Amino acid sequence: MKVVTFGEVMLRLSPPGVERFVQTDSLAMHFGGTEANVAVSLSQLGLDANHVTRFPDHALGRSAAGYLRKYGVSTQYIQYGDGRLGLYFLETGAGSRASQIIYDRADSAFSRIKADEIDWETVLQDASWFHWTGITPALSQGAADCLLAGVQTAKKLGVPVSGDIVYRSNLWQYGRTPQEIMPAITECCTLVLGNKALFSELYGAVGSTFQEAGRAMMQRFPTIKYVTDTKRNSLSASHNQLSAKLFNGETIFKSRVYDIQPIVDRIGTGDAYMAGLIYGLLTFSDPQRAVEFGVAASALKHTIPGDVNLATVSEIETLEAGDSSGKLRR
DSSP states (O other), X not given: OEEEEEOOOEEEEEOSTTOOGGXXXXXXXXXXXXXXXXXXXXXXXXXXXXXXXXXXXXXXXXXXXXXXXXXXXXXXTOEEESSBOOEEEEEOOBTTBOOEEEEEOTTBTGGGOOGGGSOHHHHTTTEEEEEEETXXXXXXXXXXXHHHHHHHHXXXXXXXXXXXXXXXXXXXXXXXXXXXXXXXXXXXXXXXXXXXXXXXXXXXXOOSSHHHHHHHHHHHOTTOOEEEEEEEEEEETTEEEXXXXXXXXXXXEEOOOEEXXXXXXXXXXXXXXXXXXXXXXXXXXXXXXXXXXXXXXXXXXXXXXXXXXXXXXXXXXXXXXXXXXXXXXX
């Protein structure tokens, strides 16, 4: 099955282990971006993953593309051009000290993308799924226009679309608001990740419970078949509890709760959930099984350094079945 994701890829720079910025003299490099993280996860699960983005036409851009290919993600639709590679700096917390991120992504090559740079008819031919997040339309008018063209093409071709609508308000710097841009994109969605507050703030879809807010979303956007969200209880930077829920308009499917400690790397865990859920919805006929698979995938990502989930189907199914022993396998 062919899946397509669209969004920016950045270079992540972080001190070794749990060192602070002020004490380190070296920075480890990883590439990551929320939509690309989903693509890598789905590739590890055996799907034909394709990421669409725009990189600077220099060695760092080519290196980022090589990183995606290393993990089995097709880069055939990637564009190259002017601009820079976005950066972010991560200081990993421990215990009662929280992790912190500093972004340096202004005027990136991806933010300079234009709507007509991607031939979406070709990209989405024979696709089984298309995924986007609320970060992409925040970056520039060009990125928002290109994404809108993509989801509209997916809808025309009958390709299911998922949207993680969580957005960062400080990214919207080009004169438009998410309330102006996001509804037209969401009109093409099959699955939406969000919560009551986001549904109300972005779309005016109000409900006193997650189910009521979900129904309000489905009434406003009839293409939506599922709404989903995760619940995280942060006991410390090293110890979280995680669960998820999926609503299909009639029934709410709740996952088991995972007690996760110690956390190796929390970055990308939401993307791991979305990838697992997408895989589950494409593979299993049971929504309960899909949400259980998704949250088990996310739980495993907490044990893997870097932005991407490199867990396999068998590893996720082992955890899903209740084996969290971490026993040595030979």
